[in-house]
Amino acid sequence: MTMDATPRWMLPQLFAGQAQKEVFHNEALVRIDMLLHGQAESADEDSPPPSPMVGQCWIVAAGATGDWAGQDGAVACWTEGGWRFVTPRAGLALWVADRGYSMAHNDGAWRNSPVRADGFHVGGVRVVGAREGAIPAPAGGSSVDSEARAAIGSILSAMRSHGLIEP
DSSP: OOOSBOTTTOOBOOOTTOTTHHHHHHHHHHHHHHHTTOEESOSSOSSOOSSOOTTOEEEOOSSOOGGGTTOTTOEEEEETTEEEEEOOOTTOEEEETTTTEEEEEETTEEEEOSEETTEEEETTEEEEOSOBOOOOOOOOOSSOOHHHHHHHHHHHHHHHHTTSBOO
């Protein structure tokens, strides 16, 4: 069975005796250019921008209108020939410029990266934030509990070795 497009990204394939092979080849290059180390301007727009520049892409938000109608979740890229759309596959990741972090497509939806400028997120909740200042080792007090002090010292040491607090 001969296919006229690749199975994952629907890149047009060339065939012997095919007329205007350059058209099919160029279309494949445009799609590759959209996705290879790609960047989306935003993932929050549901209508096309009024004056896109050639090469700019967006992740189409739900409820899309205008030229983007029916393309919810797709990657929309403005080209010299107009809008090109690619249906995302599991594992596709794009840097999203207005968010400052990447998004990946998995389980049929776009998901925010857990690693962001403000910390590390799990389930949308920040669990590790910016590094805080140094915490002094335990000292002083009227009665010294050596076991408690040793346990606190071990905790602080582990946090320092992981870079969570300053040494």
